[in-house]
Amino acid sequence: MKSGKTSVFLNGFIKENPILVLILGTCPTLALSTQAINGIGMGLCVTLVLMGSNIMISALKRIIPDKVRIPCYIVIISTFVTLIQLLLQAYLPELNKSLGLYIPLIVVNCIILGRAEAFANKNSVFDSMLDGLGMGLSYTVTLTIMAAIRELLGAGTVFGYTVTANLITPMSIFILAPGGFFTYGCLIALMNKLTEGKAKEKRAADKCMGCAAAQLCSQAEEGGAE
Amino acid sequence: MSTKHTNLVVSSAPHVIDATDTGSIMRDVVIALMPALAWAVYIFGYRALVLTVVCVAASVIFEGITRKILGRSQTLDDWSAVVTGVLISLNISVSMPYWMAIIGCFVAIVVVKQLFGGLGENFANPAIVGRLVLAIGFTSHMGNWVVTNRMSLAIRQAAADAVTGATPLALLANGQEVPSNLEMFLGLRNGSMGEISALALLIGGVYLIIRKVITPEIPVSFLATVAILSAVMGFDPVFMLCAGGVMLGAIFMATDYVTSPITSKGKIIFGIGCGALTMAIRAYGAYPEGVSFAILLMNIMTPHIDNWTRARINGVEKGGAK
Numbered sequence: 001m002k003s004g005k006t007s008v009f010l011n012g013f014i015k016e017n018p019i020l021v022l023i024l025g026t027c028p029t030l031a032l033s034t035q036a037i038n039g040i041g042m043g044l045c046v047t048l049v050l051m052g053s054n055i056m057i058s059a060l061k062r063i064i065p066d067k068v069r070i071p072c073y074i075v076i077i078s079t080f081v082t083l084i085q086l087l088l089q090a091y092l093p094e095l096n097k098s099l100g101l102y103i104p105l106i107v108v109n110c111i112i113l114g115r116a117e118a119f120a121n122k123n124s125v126f127d128s129m130l131d132g133l134g135m136g137l138s139y140t141v142t143l144t145i146m147a148a149i150r151e152l153l154g155a156g157t158v159f160g161y162t163v164t165a166n167l168i169t170p171m172s173i174f175i176l177a178p179g180g181f182f183t184y185g186c187l188i189a190l191m192n193k194l195t196e197g198k199a200k201e202k203r204a205a206d207k208c209m210g211c212a213a214a215q216l217c218s219q220a221e222e223g224g225a226e
Numbered sequence: 227m228s229t230k231h232t233n234l235v236v237s238s239a240p241h242v243i244d245a246t247d248t249g250s251i252m253r254d255v256v257i258a259l260m261p262a263l264a265w266a267v268y269i270f271g272y273r274a275l276v277l278t279v280v281c282v283a284a285s286v287i288f289e290g291i292t293r294k295i296l297g298r299s300q301t302l303d304d305w306s307a308v309v310t311g312v313l314i315s316l317n318i319s320v321s322m323p324y325w326m327a328i329i330g331c332f333v334a335i336v337v338v339k340q341l342f343g344g345l346g347e348n349f350a351n352p353a354i355v356g357r358l359v360l361a362i363g364f365t366s367h368m369g370n371w372v373v374t375n376r377m378s379l380a381i382r383q384a385a386a387d388a389v390t391g392a393t394p395l396a397l398l399a400n401g402q403e404v405p406s407n408l409e410m411f412l413g414l415r416n417g418s419m420g421e422i423s424a425l426a427l428l429i430g431g432v433y434l435i436i437r438k439v440i441t442p443e444i445p446v447s448f449l450a451t452v453a454i455l456s457a458v459m460g461f462d463p464v465f466m467l468c469a470g471g472v473m474l475g476a477i478f479m480a481t482d483y484v485t486s487p488i489t490s491k492g493k494i495i496f497g498i499g500c501g502a503l504t505m506a507i508r509a510y511g512a513y514p515e516g517v518s519f520a521i522l523l524m525n526i527m528t529p530h531i532d533n534w535t536r537a538r539i540n541g542v543e544k545g546g547a548k
Contacts, residue, residue, distance in 0.1 A: 171329070173363035182337075 008127050012135035019142045020191040024110040028102045029143060030180040036159045039147035041095045043140025045084050045103060047133065050112050052080040054132035057120040064121075073116045078107045111139060142187075150174045150183050248345070252305030254439045258430035259312050259478065265426040266419040269376050270320040274419050278315040280324050284331040285311030292340040306345045310334050313353035313478060316420020317471070317518070318360055321370045321390070329363075330356040350525040351485045354518050361518070371416040378405040378414040393417045394469045395514040398461075410468035417470070424468040431477035440481040443493035444500075448476035451501025459509055472504060475517040485525040492528075492535035499524045 018024045025046075032038045056076045057064075064072045085103050088096040096103065106112065115135055120128040148158050154174030156164040164170070173179045266274040289307035293300055314330050334356030339348045361368045371393050373385040380403045385391025394404045394415055405415050413423025420427075434440045449467055456466035467473070480486060480500050487496050500520045507516020 169323075169326070169364060169367065171363040172365060173359055176362065178359075178362070 005127070005130055009130045009134040011131070012138035013141070014191075014195060016135075017142060017191065018111045018114075018135055018139050019146075020188050021195075022111075022114070023188075024114050025139070026184075028105060028109065029146070030177070030184060032099065032102055033143055033147035033150055033180060033183070034154070034175045035098075035151050036144055036148040037095075038098055039144035040140060041092075042099055042102060043136070043143045045088070045099070046106060046109065046111065046139050047136025048084055049077065049080045049106050050115060050136040050139075051129055051132035052083075053077045053112055054115060054120040054128040055125055056080075057116045058123060058125045058128035061121045069117075069121070070113075073113060074107065077112050077116070081106045111135065146183055146187055149187075150179055153183075154179055248304040248306065251439050252309050254434060254437050255309050255478065256305065256312060258433045258439075259309075259316065259420070261426035261429045262316060262420040262423060262474070263312070265413055265423040266316065266320070269374060269413065269422060270372060270419060271374070274315075274320050277318075277320060277322065277324065277327060277419070278312060281315035281327050281331055282308050282311035284328045285314070285335050288332055288335040289340065292336050293344070296340065298344065301345060304345060307335060310339070310352050310356070313420075314356045316474065317353060317357040317418050317479075319368055319370050319372065320419050321372050322360070322364075322367055326360060326364050326367060330360040333359045346484055348484055350522055351479055351482045354479055354522050354525070357518050358522065373416050376414065377416060378409040380405045380409075381415050391416060393514065394465070395508065398465075398469070399514050404465065407462070407464045407468065410465055418474070421471040421474040424473045427473040427477055431473075434477070434481075440477075441490070441493065443490055444481050444486060444497040445476040447494045447497030448472075448480055448501045448504075451498045452476075452505055455502060455505040459505065461509075466505075466508070470504075470508070470515040471517040475504075475521055476500070479518075480521050480524070485528055487528055487531045487535065489532070489535045489537060492531045495531050495535065496524050496528065499527065 012018060014021075016022055019026075019029050028042060032042050053073070053076050057073055060072075060076075081104060084106075085096070088099075088103065115131060119131045123131070152158050152163065154170055154172055154176075156162055156166065156168065156170035171179075174183065263274070263278060266278075285307040286302060290300060290302055311331060314334055315327065318327060318330065334352035338350055338352040338355045339345065342348045370390050373381055373389065373391040375382070380397070381391055381394070384397055384402055392400065392402075394410065394417075397404045404410075409415065411424045413426060415422050431440075431445060435442055449472065452466055452472055453463040456463045471479075476497070480497065487493050500517075503520035503523055504516050507513060507519055513519070
């Protein structure tokens with residue numbers, strides 16, 4: 001086990017991979033992983049929002065009253081999302097267009113609210129920033145890998161470059177919804193195989209930490225429902 | 227336990243045992259599919275037979291390998307993989323490249339059947355999903371409907387390049403001339419390999435019903451719904467019954483034991499649902515044909531239908547015991 005800051009940063013890549021282990025943010029993952037470039041674009045947007053909101057929430061954790069913390073988190077998160085969207089509109093209008101609705105929807109992305117609830121409101125500002133960076137980058141890497149697989153199988157290209165030399169007919173179902181679920185399922189299975197189920201056990205214990213209703217929910221005491 | 231030489235036999239149900247087993251039922255299905263396959267070979271040539279052999283071999287090999295990897299007992303002797311292989315080949319275009327057909331078999335056997343636990347555990351008909359993955363995954367190859375000299379004049383005249391052409395349902399959607407009802411019934415048309423001849427499929431269906439492999443509820447309610455709805459919507463019922471995959475679907479795909487309801491009432495609901503969805507997709511959908519989507523959707527509905535039509539326990543009031 002690596003100590004302290006490094007482990008906070010690396011946590012997100014394998015052990016608590018937000019997409020493949022915590023199963024957070026599934027909707028944008030399935031919808032946007034049709035092209036590798038979308039994966040990088042969306043991933044970096046989420047990383048920036050996640051770092052910003054983690055820093056802010058960690059800094060304000062003593063000021064925000066416990067009872068209204070979720071609305072407060074949403075206000076902070078949506079501030080950063082608005083910033084990102086305005087920046088994209090100004091400097092990367094094409095990426096903004098292809099990500100479309102999913103940029104404003106980052107506000108309700110479970111990864112961001114989940115990390116705010118599970119990490120940022122209990123840890124120091126610097127640790128929260130590292131957590132946001134690690135989680136965000138692992139989201140980016142995972143989303144890009146998944147999108148590259150789907151783009152390769154479904155369109156025969158990666159990052160828009162043709163790699164199969166048009167020798168093989170691409171299987172267009174992979175850039176449609178069913179292909180998204182196929183790829184997602186296979187990656188989760190691969191992840192469980194690589195970590196020999198350790199990551200899965202971790203998920204069961206962690207599931208309730210990311211859930212806003214954990215305090216009210218009786219299942220939380222039993223380690224979460226399956 | 228040997229009970230051969232005793233006069234009194236004490237055993238639990240079932241008490242009547244005959245030679246029927248999964249293998250004999252599946253062999254009957256394969257036999258019933260032979261007229262349709264023979265007709266496909268007559269119309270499309272020997273490639274239809276080669277494609278079928280490839281699909282059967284791929285399905286059987288995938289089934290064997292998957293069960294070996296998953297550490298389960300080998301079940302190749304139940305012939306279900308053979309049936310799936312034949313059905314996939316009869317559900318695709320004769321011009322389909324072999325490797326694409328093999329992908330269809332992979333999806334059907336490995337993803338739909340074995341990953342969900344093998345025969346009896348699959349929630350959807352493997353051959354239907356295999357066909358749909360090919361239809362959505364390789365749209366252009368799947369829609370490559372070969373035209374041969376043995377087909378009706380209407381089909382050949384409409385074929386732009388005399389090699390491939392639109393199916394009767396696509397001709398109808400475009401408002402072009404369609405083959406006559408007799409030509410449709412005999413199968414002088416293009417389409418998926420096994421769906422073209424209503425006559426050949428009906429022969430197989432009658433054989434299955436006589437052999438008690440299937441009961442008539444699903445095919446009859448499916449076909450009747452299609453006929454009634456097409457009459458109501460202003461189509462020719464005979465054309466609609468013979469066109470597309472209705473016959474193949476109603477007789478061979480919708481009657482799969484695993485993915486259709488158990489009770490008679492449930493089977494009739496299932497058949498009506500299939501027919502209604504088929505006609506809805508044909509009349510209003512983006513695709514000219516909707517039989518496989520209809521059957522897949524009703525496959526997913528099957529557990530609910532079984533729940534609604536649960537048999538009443540004797541001596542218990544309606545809605546009493548759960």
